[in-house]
Amino acid sequence: MVIVGGGFTGLWTAWYLKQLAPHQDIRVLEAEHFGHGASGRNGGWVIGNIAGLERHLEGLDIGTRQDLCRLLGDNVDDLGSALAAAGIDADFHKGGALNVAARYPAQEAIQRRYLAHLHELGFSEQHCQWLSADELTDMARFHRPFGAAFQHQVATLHPRKLINGLVRKLAAAGVHLHEQSRVISTAERIVSTHEGSIEARTVVIATEGYSEQLANIRRHVIPVESLVIATEPLSDATWDAVGLASRPTFADASRLINYGHRTRDGRLVFGARGNYRLGARSRHSASISDSDIAMRQRLLVDLFPALEDVEVSHGWGGSLGLSRSFRPHAVLASEQGLATAGGYAGEGVAASHLMGRTLAEMILGEDSLRTRAPWAVQGKSLEEVVRRWEPEPLRWLAAQTILTSYAAEEALMREERHLPLISPGLGWLNNAFASVIE
Ligand SMILES: Cc1cc2nc3c(=O)[nH]c(=O)nc-3n(C[C@H](O)[C@H](O)[C@H](O)COP(=O)(O)OP(=O)(O)OC[C@H]3O[C@@H](n4cnc5c(N)ncnc54)[C@H](O)[C@@H]3O)c2cc1C
Structure with missing residues (x-):
């Protein structure tokens, strides 16, 4: 073999x-x-x-x-058990996932729809449930908590x-x-x-x-980029201000697909969407630019203002596969x-x-x-x-249009206005990016 x-x-x-x-x-x-x-x-x-x-x-x-x-x-659980049985310590920790509405009010309806969608698919209440703003705040101190869909199996x-x-x-x-x-x-x-x-x-x-x-x-299967940052290990006082004591993961209902978690050594790892490169080129180099880091740091501080002065010690990127x-x-x-x-x-x-x-x-x-x-x-x-x-450059052009319109859509949603910015003709690529981004 x-x-x-x-x-x-x-x-x-x-x-x-x-x-x-x-x-x-x-x-x-x-x-x-x-x-x-x-x-x-x-x-x-x-x-x-x-x-x-x-x-x-x-x-x-x-x-x-x-x-x-x-x-x-x-x-x-099977993955965790396989590691335990083999004696592989890979910091496996099951803290669940908070799909949060924590930046602007329109996100609450998005997360409630997401939870209903999970239940419709066949996930039980034991797998995923709604948390009120107060219940969310007990787990993580987001700046503007509106609620969260909590998934246990993460x-x-x-x-x-x-x-x-x-x-x-x-x-x-x-x-x-x-x-x-x-x-x-x-x-x-x-x-x-x-x-x-x-x-x-x-x-x-x-x-x-x-x-x-x-x-x-x-x-x-084509490559799509994703980029991640990690903070320095945070002080106990900062963690008190942020929460996440039980180390759940969190993601916010955004086209920018941002997601993060608290690591075993006390850092915050935080990722957000990258890009698609002309000719379906994979990202081999791990290093990312200062502006890529700054964009992710801004999103993170928007969620947790207590992280304003925290140092980002690492930033890296790679390619995931999209069929x-x-x-x-x-x-x-x-x-x-x-x-x-x-x-x-x-x-x-x-x-x-x-x-x-x-x-x-x-x-x-x-x-x-x-x-x-x-x-x-x-x-x-x-x-x-x-x-x-589809062949290039169609794929690349459509990707750029959609990524630009996502940024504009995000801005409108923050102002509680919603316009369908993506041309219906590009629905196939919107599906693709939405499946990576949401
Ligand atoms: C920045 C980033 C963050 C992500 N975060 C998450 C996350 O939090 N959770 C999650 O579930 N998923 C996440 N993903 C996706 C996840 O990491 C991948 O889906 C998964 O690791 C894919 O594993 P793989 O073994 O199939 O492919 P890869 O890990 O990509 O491995 C493919 C390997 O094939 C090798 N290879 C290629 N061509 C050849 C060749 N011709 N001959 C020999 N070897 C070859 C490559 O060198 C590479 O090592 C993330 C991806 C990225 C890039």
């Missing part, structure tokens, strides 16, 4: 293959170093959901939808610690791990690198937002000897665990609720499951 890509998807696939079939020969080929892609540089949210879930659940009866929502919620972790832990344990279990091994093509079960070729019964492609060099994936069907997939095309998963649209930390496990089960012919889920497809090619993206 050869796995291309050493992020969470590739490493979890190797993990579950090894657990289910200990004698299996497994090789992971990573072009740079393990965690070079989004897995080594994300915001660390472990979400008991997947982006675009409603598209997967369309037409299913309520019982099936509830089973699938439970499966997604349980995936967070945790956080330290992405780099997870990568390091998985690599260490996989190496000890006998998985062959290769860094600086760029795959240049995968065809007819032959994986080619500059150094030579290997034949494999199944080739797993796990390159998500870094698929630019693999012809069979790159037109189906043209706006929902993640785990595909096994046995006839081609190919398996792949991705398209997590910025919600890939938990999803890559679920999809990696699902790929391993499908490859080994196991049957489970996971392999029967609508996002798990066997016997079809990726081409049949996920459409190709």
Whole structure:
């Protein structure tokens, strides 16, 4: 078995293959170093959901939808249990998620709609509930609290610690791990690198937002940037002013998609939307500009004025993968000897665990609720499951228009005016960015 890509998807696939079939020969080929892609540089949210879930659940009866929502919620606990059992300390902490209305009044209706949407999909009251402004303030001291939709099945972790832990344990279990091994093509079960070729019964492609060099994936999953900052460790007095004592994550109902959490070492990690680059180029460099940092810091201070004078010690960015069907997939095309998963649209930390496990089960012919889920497809090619993206420069032009109109829309919403600024003709891309942004 050869796995291309050493992020969470590739490493979890190797993990579950090894657990289910200990004698299996497994090789992971990573072009740079393990965690070079989004897995080594994300915001660390472990979400008991997947982006675009409603598209997967369309037409299913309520019982099936509830089973699938439970499966997604349980995936967070399963990930935590896998780490505990393996003795990997990746700062895993389950504090839930506050989807807050905390900048302007119109956000309350947005978050209430979001909660109703989760319940309609099949998430129970135990999974998500409404918090009043006072209940929200008990958990976090936002400047202008209007209320929040609280989701219980959300945790956080330290992405780099997870990568390091998985690599260490996989190496000890006998998985062959290769860094600086760029795959240049995968065809007819032959994986080619500059150094030579290997034949494999199944080739797993796990390159998500870094698929630019693999012809069979790159037109189906494109990279979109996301940028994150982290503060210096904050004083106890600052934390008293901010709250977040139980370390829930928080996100505000905004097109700017801002989200954050308090880390184990007392920092505040905070991310907000990035951009789409012409030609679907992935972001390899982690460093971000001073203006990118300043924009995120402004948003953060808008939520928590107590952070006005706090130093931002780190800022970084990377690319997440967005599929043209706006929902993640785990595909096994046995006839081609190919398996792949991705398209997590910025919600890939938990999803890559679920999809990696699902790929391993499908490859080994196991049957489970996971392999029967609508996002798990066997016997079809990726081409049949996920459409190709529109060609450039159409994609880039539409992305710029939409991102500009989001900023204007945000300004109008703050003034409690709402205009549909996005041309209906661009609905396909609006869907795409909304799925990353909301
Ligand atoms: C800044 C940022 C913040 C994010 N925050 C969150 C969050 O808080 N919560 C959440 O759920 N998700 C988040 N995400 C998304 C999440 O990190 C990703 O969805 C997930 O890590 C994808 O994992 P992956 O293993 O599929 O892909 P990646 O981690 O991107 O790994 C792909 C790997 O493939 C390698 N590769 C590419 N081409 C080749 C080749 N030809 N040969 C060999 N190797 C190759 C790359 O070098 C890379 O290491 C965030 C993403 C970013 C960028």
